[in-house]
Each structure stands twice: as C-alpha cells, then as structure tokens.
Amino acid sequence: MKKIAISGVTGFIGSSLCYKLLDMGYQVIGIGRKKNDKIEKINNPHFTFVTFEDLNNNNILNNVDIFYHTAWNMDYCNSPDFTMSWITELSNLKMTCETLDIAIKSGVKKIVFCGSISQEKYCFDQNHELTDIKGSIYGITKQLASDIWRRIANDEKREYNLALLANTYGPNDLKTVTKFIKKIALNEELNLVEENDLVDFIYIDDAVNGLIAIGEKGKHLKTYYLGHRRIPTFGEQIKTIKKVLHSKSHLIFGTFKETKGTDYKKIDLDALYNDTGFECQSKFEDNIQNIYNWLKENNYLEK
Numbered sequence: 001m002k003k004i005a006i007s008g009v010t011g012f013i014g015s016s017l018c019y020k021l022l023d024m025g026y027q028v029i030g031i032g033r034k035k036n037d038k039i040e041k042i043n044n045p046h047f048t049f050v051t052f053e054d055l056n057n058n059n060i061l062n063n064v065d066i067f068y069h070t071a072w073n074m075d076y077c078n079s080p081d082f083t084m085s086w087i088t089e090l091s092n093l094k095m096t097c098e099t100l101d102i103a104i105k106s107g108v109k110k111i112v113f114c115g116s117i118s119q120e121k122y123c124f125d126q127n128h129e130l131t132d133i134k135g136s137i138y139g140i141t142k143q144l145a146s147d148i149w150r151r152i153a154n155d156e157k158r159e160y161n162l163a164l165l166a167n168t169y170g171p172n173d174l175k176t177v178t179k180f181i182k183k184i185a186l187n188e189e190l191n192l193v194e195e196n197d198l199v200d201f202i203y204i205d206d207a208v209n210g211l212i213a214i215g216e217k218g219k220h221l222k223t224y225y226l227g228h229r230r231i232p233t234f235g236e237q238i239k240t241i242k243k244v245l246h247s248k249s250h251l252i253f254g255t256f257k258e259t260k261g262t263d264y265k266k267i268d269l270d271a272l273y274n275d276t277g278f279e280c281q282s283k284f285e286d287n288i289q290n291i292y293n294w295l296k297e298n299n300y301l302e303k
Contacts, residue, residue, distance in 0.1 A: 001046070004215075005064045005108070007031040007099055008071030009049070010039055012173045013114060013165075013207060017068060020208045022047055029060055031071070031099070038172075052099065061106035066215040069100060069149075070114040072142070089141040096145040104152065110159035111149065112215050117164050117200070117227070117262055119143040154221060161218040163211060164267075166227030170204030170287070171294035177201050180238060181291050184247045185301055191255035195235030198264055200227040203287045206280040213278035224272040228280050231264050237284065244288045 004021050008014035009030030015038040021028050027046045030039060039049055050060055052071075061067070073092055100111065118139035146162045153160035169177035183190055193199075202210075210226040218224060235253060242249055273279045295301050 001025065001027050002065045003027045003029070003063055005029040005031065005061055005067045005103070007052075007067075007069050008114075010034070010036045011070060011072075012170075013168060013204070013211075014068070014070040015039070016170070016204050017070065017208050017211055018042070018047070020212065024212075029064065031055060052095065055099065056102055059106065061103055061108055064103070064106065064108045066110045066112060067100070067103045067108045068112045068114060068211060068215065069096065071095065071099070074138075085137045089137050093141055093145050097148065100149050100152075104156050104158065108158065110215065111153050111161075112211060112218070113146045113149060113160070113162045114211065115142050115146050115162050115164050117166055117225070119146070119164060120262060120267060150221065159218075159220050161214050161221075162223040163214050163226045164223060165207055166200040166202040166225070168202050168204055168207045169291070171291055173204070174300075177237075177241075177287075178291050178295070181241055181245070181288060182295055182300055184238075184241050184249045185245050185292055185295065187248045189250040189252065190238075191252050192238065193234060193253070193256045195233065195253035197234045197261055198231045199234040199237070199261070200231045200264075201237065202227050202280060203282040203284075206282050209281075210272065210278050213272065213276040217276040219275050222271065222275070224275075225267045225269055226272065227269070229269045229273060231269070240284060241288055244285050245292060 004026050006014050006018050006021075006028060009018050010032040014030070014032075018028050018030055019042075022042070022044050025046075028048070030047065030049045031052060032039065032049065033052060035049060048060065050058075055061070073088055073095075103111065116139065119142050150160055150162065167176045169175070174182070180190070207226060214224055214226070238251060241247075242251065
C-alpha cells in the first residue's frame, strides 16, 4: 500500500485529494494547523492526522512515497490592509520550507508542490502593471518557495514536480466560478472583464485526478499546467452558466480591464497529457448544476 502525505489537508484542495486517495486504498497522512469538519468526518483506519507543530516530533513521514504540499494560508484575502499579505506570505514561505525540510530528512521519495497559475502571471513576465498587490505577492512567494524546493529536492536526489493549477472550483468553495454561479442564480447584474479574455477554470474532481497523475507518472523536475488543453473565453463560460440556470442576469462585459491576464502561449498545455495521459473529463454544464444544488442545499441562494 502506497503511503501519501498531504499538507493543507483541511483546505479545499487538500481535503478533496485526501478523500479520493483514501477511496483508492492509499494510506494517507494529513497535515494541518488543526482539525476541522472536513477532517472530523473521516472514518478510515488508513488515515492519520498530524499538526504542523507535531510533525517534527515523530517519524510519521518515514517511508512516504509521495508528499503533496497544498498548504497555503490565504486568510488575509479579505483584509483591506496589504501589509497583511506580505506578512502572511513570509509566514507561508517559512512554513513551506520547514515542512518540506522535514519531508526530505524523513526520506520522502517524491514531492509534488501544488502551485498556482499566478506564478506564471506575476513571475515569468515582469512587463505588467503593478496594480494587483496581493495577487503579485502571492504569486511571487509561491514561485520562490517552489523554486527553492525544486533545487533542494534535486540535490537530495528526490523526485519533484510543480503543478500549476488553474482557478479551481467546486462545492464547498465560494470563490471563482461558484461566486459567479451564485450571483447568476440570483439573477443579479454582473460587471465583468472583457468577454474574449482567456480564463481557465478547473473543477475540483479534475484537479484532484490531475495531481494524482502527476504524483504517479510525472517526470522528474517537470512543471505541469493543471487545467484544460483548450482555454475557453471568459464570456463562453459565463454565458453557459446563465443558460444552464435559465437566469435573467444582465451581464456587462468590459467593465473591468485585465491589465495582465495569463499568457497561455507561454505554457505547454499538453505536457501533462503527453507524459501521463491525463486530461480534464468533467463537463462544465454538469459542474454548474452540481454547484447550484450544493448552494441551494446549504441555503446560499436565499436573498
């Protein structure tokens, strides 16, 4: 039985990955700040939870086959004070390095760093307007952390992959697509970016399956974009949401200008498929309906 460790197991992506791996019969060690309802409901003898504080006090990471690092504190996102962003990101960098240092010393065989497309957006091209302070500090810190560990893992002769996730959405998460689905379901007027902007959203089930494919078949030191091989326009997706929900929302495209969107021409969108055979399988229309049902069941659609 393979032994998998997941940092950030209490988060949206980490918990979803944990559930899937347990269903597949893996032994899973979940690492987090403290247990929450996502973890309390797990009743599986192959699951062990450990806090970051206790990680160094035992040998729990010994003989781990794959270590997925999904942990990243985003608590500052709703704060108007940008100072909180760099303070938190410095803490994220410290936590990441300390956690992965323990993983290396414990003999973890492979590390999959769960990054973000924001790393491309803010790090690989410096010719953009410096307007999104929080987003840029987040992307730069993610890139720095992943870059440090790419080099250390290689020096320590451990396998390493960086997964650049597209905007990930699904039930139990109220950001990105879920936010749009909620507003359109309530027939609200939406002020939006340009209709023809290219934006990729990946459903949580696809994101989890992609991470598993990278863990099992990813080639050493390669960076993989985890999203769709064909990037749809923002307008296509928003109009599909409106159609599926039979909404009367007024969509106002072009209210906001994206000063630095993702340049998908610089990304190998086929690398993950070519190396592992993975590509997104879920249907956007089905995902919309699933999220709508979740919003309704949890009373998020009450005005």
